[in-house]
């Protein structure tokens with residue numbers, strides 16, 4: 791599956807524009823992580839782009855989130871490593887995250903929310919107006935953007951990145967697609 795086909799699939803299954811932006815942001819971070827870790831950039835990007843494909847389909851049954859998506863992706867022939875990472879990104883299933891790809895998707899997922907929320911409290915509401923220190927300060931404020939689970943973001947240590955490095959990379963990746971993100 792190429793990127794264009796994956797994007798089409800997302801558009802068919804996800805109507806919420808913010809959710810699509812979230813998936814684009816995770817894609818961007820995953821590609822940067824792949825480059826940094828000398829992994830498969832295409833596969834890591836697709837994993838990020840597709841990871842929440844079932845979010846609206848499973849909205850009424852959140853327990854099925856990531857299971858339905860993984861099955862959909864398996865059925866269309868995507869490789870097991872990608873499928874497994876998508877399945878394991880939802881904590882609810884208690885699936886062990888074994889590969890670097892599993893671990894990277896898991897920590898990249900909540901980072902996007904923290905970065906978006908950080909940009910939105912800046913007067914400019916622009917990604918280009920904030921730096922990683924600004925995001926790190928918000929990280930330490932427990933009440934800020936609670937949904938962006940800090941413990942999950944901190945799991946970047948499992949892919950060999952310090953928190954500061956991870957936030958820097960994530961912010962830069964998202965700044966590079968600021969037009970698509972509308973921020």
Ligand SMILES: [Fe+2]
Pocket residue numbers: 812816841842899
């Ligand atoms: Fe997600």
